Amino acid sequence: MGRKVTVRDKILETAATLFYNQGYVQTGINQIVAEADIAIGSLYKHFKSKNDLLYSYLEQEDIRFFTTVEEKLAQKKTPREKLMAYIDFRIDQQKTGNCTGCHFIKINAEIGRTDDEVQQLVQKHKEKQKNLIKKLVTEIQPSKNNFDAKQLTEMIFTMIEGGVVAATINGNTRSLEDIKKLADKLI
Amino acid sequence: MGRKVTVRDKILETAATLFYNQGYVQTGINQIVAEADIAIGSLYKHFKSKNDLLYSYLEQEDIRFFTTVEEKLAQKKTPREKLMAYIDFRIDQQKTGNCTGCHFIKINAEIGRTDDEVQQLVQKHKEKQKNLIKKLVTEIQPSKNNFDAKQLTEMIFTMIEGGVVAATINGNTRSLEDIKKLADKLI
DNA sequence: GTCTATATTCCGATAGAC
């Protein structure tokens, strides 16, 4: 415990990287143990199952996401700048991670709605993203076009989601960058 | 061969259902054999590997998608009606399939860009979808807002993609139905 | 915390008899 990197953190971080890059099902416990360079006994001491590791992974990524977003947005003044910074963050995320997509969209596609715990974690994460956009869009008080805040939220949220998926498919962020400009023009 | 349902078709159809509903990795050869009610020897006579089955599955779904779309759009007169019919088709697809999402987005999330053949099949499918939207949007000759055909294509395409992902996550098509109205208002 | 051994089950794939 304390300030040191715990064994638990090492396991979770290794699992997160592997789950994200090669998928949950395709990642084996043995591989996590080997790459984290820990004992298998330690893994099952900290996590009761591979499924439990998955839940912790998703919870961690949700916290990491919104912590970083908060930091980025705090550096901007106007809600419009904050919205653009949010989209920039999504773009940078993809650029940094070799356009591997969104942790939650990926796990949803892989596990689907067969696991209630996973479904809830994914739904909550996406709801929080949408609420953030809604808050910023409302603060901007849009008047350029004929759409109200709720409609603009729906459009911008789904465009970003679609743009992230496109990044995963094409291996680049061109679509997301277009969407940033289009959202700016739309609102 | 001929008009009868061949063993190959039975294998492919069973594999398609299982790949779609429970994922490619999680679906075993033995399960396909059992549910298709055929011999494992027959499977490996028609498909040289599980990977080969995956390629055939994606090719089949691409053909099935655009064949159906063509039929639906042929029943409409104006490009605007055709665009709305296209979105309706995407909505109906999700409603029929318990909101399990898009075959190609799912397999992309699962396999990612690690398999070149899969990546190309997914990219081509999405490019064809986007080109169809572009064709219809261009024919509508939009003038309502300040966006040109290319921009509107990007917006509508990514909104639909995001809407399909939202359907997968939430288990309903509310977002997609909103997007249909928004696209209609936008163009 | 480390290590190894192991139980059990499943995987994709092949071979051969009918």
Place this chain on the structure above:
DNA sequence: GTCTATCGGAATATAGAC
């Protein structure tokens, strides 16, 4: 086309010694 047997490996998870 059917069937069964089997190969080699990997999966999750547990147990015990240090």
